[in-house]
Amino acid sequence: MTVRQRLWRGVPYLILVLSVLPIIVGYFWLVLSSFMTRTEGLLPVGNLTLKHWSFLLEPPFGRGYPSIWRVTLNTFLIAAFMTIVVVLVSALTGYALSRLNFPGRKGFLSLTLILHAFPSVTLLIGTFFVLRALNLYNTSLGVGLVMVGFEMPFGIWLMKGFFDGVSWDMERAALIDGASRLQVWWQVILPTIKPGIAALAIFAFISGWNAWLIPKTFTIGAGQQATLSVYLQNFQGETVAVDWGSVTAVGLFQLIPVAIFFIFTQDLLLNIYSGGAKGGA
Amino acid sequence: MKVELENLTKRWGKFVGADGINLAIGDGEFVAFLGPSGCGKTTTLLMVAGIYKPSEGTIRFDGKVVNTVSPKDRNIGMVFQSYALYPHMTVYQNISYPLKLRKMPKRERRERAQDVADMMGIGDLMDRKPAMLSGGQQQRVALGRSLVKEPQLLLFDEPLSNLDARLRLSMRGEIKRLQMELGITSIYVTHDQVEAMTMADRIAVMKDGKLEAYAKPDELYDRPRTLFVAGFVGNPPMNFLKVEVTREDGEYRARAEGIDLLVPAERGEKAVIKGEVIMGIRPEDVSIADGGTQGEIYVVEPLGRDDLVDVRIGDIEIHVLANPTLGTKMGERTSLKFDTKEVQFFDPETEQSLIWN
Structure with missing residues (x-):
């Protein structure tokens, strides 16, 4: 050369x-x-x-504010709740949309697509009134449910796509082998689309972990329900100078679990495009 | 187990997948559903399997109507063209899956699966995943899985189409042998008439959702009742030409431009009523020999044992199986002898046989 x-x-x-x-x-x-x-x-x-990391040991804003560990737990619970609910409901809905023929299926599909493209910010005020009426305002459950709702259209579409990729023959084979519809879904179809489920779980978890707008809107200040992103914002108070050192430390702290999560799941994520139905020709 | 289909019909909106199928399959019989793609053979098979619900008509297993019985309660085994193995399970898990669903104890499952795998010649591959197997091995796993629960009815949906030609040939023999030894009633869907002819006891020829013929292979070959069956069964396919059949001096003659043939009286007398008919003659009943009908050699295709020679007589195209030692060359003049003993006549409008109906 x-x-x-x-x-x-x-x-x-x-x-x-x-x-x-x-x-x-x-x-x-x-x-x-x-x-x-x-x-x-x-x-x-x-x-x-190490002074910027002192928030790990004592609440930086005094006693009225939750400790970083409380906030981390909140964030984790919301992210985990979101992951489980989004994956479970999307996997069932996606399967139904991919495999069953029922009245309104087409309409439902287009509606999900529209909702997916819809800017959720515009729904914030409406959602606020709904949450208040349901007595869920300023609760972790309320925040979790709203985030699940906003993530669903994406999850359903992703799962439907993966189910579409599984051959009908495999499903028929399982039915003939003696499986019930639910057994087919759980024992045959879900394992073959594992990469898709992993991808959705990771997306859902990360979007829950990093969420700011919804927790910020539907909880009061940096109270007991605060999540990491909301907590982080306290360092950028309007009255005092921004403590950038602490902002970066908290930011890094928030990043660590996501990075670890990625290290363990990247194989699965990379598999998304090579996965699906093998075995057939 | 006996299978009876009565007026079996499947519609999706205006589209008719299968249209009033009537046929009966005897206990232990091997029946092939033969037809081009989209003829409704797989649709019919899936109705027998219980995957599709019939729009009309009834399916009976041993006299019992099973229309609403779910697939898992029909005690059937099925092999798919795509094999449809479960990619996340090992060969053992694939084969034993039907037993697991029946809640059979683990030890018994292991034994039964091993027996079947040994019978299929894949006993040493039990711990592999399907992706690590060749096409032929995957096919054996699929067969094993369909056999392990000792079904009363075996369904095959073009199981050999994805295999290479040589493997297809040997699997064809194996499936036929296996079916005979186990004596399980079988339905075999294929678009390959050679597969149907060589394997089946009886063949159901389908076209556009309708049953065209249901008969033994040799009967389909010798006594085709429709133009479609005559053209579909047999390789290379039958030659068809428009002729006028007349009676002269007690003899029956079939004439077209450049062709004048003497035909057997018992066949000719059925065609003469119609006059203008479609004549069918198989390539093996035409030979290249001097003193016959004059034509020109258009194409020669060597098949090894024979040459398939395309001869043009004016606008008429005739395929002939010729001995390669004759040294036929493209473009040369030649002469054809027709053996009209097995000649077929069809009504040009209804496309029904004038001889066998």
């Missing part, structure tokens, strides 16, 4: 590295500034310190 050819080969890499550089710099700054007393622009000034 001549030098010239070698240089040409490097060009795509150069372009790729340059395009992700801003993001890498961002993460680098995030980590760095959470351990530094101060930063100026992107550059750290001063000494290494």
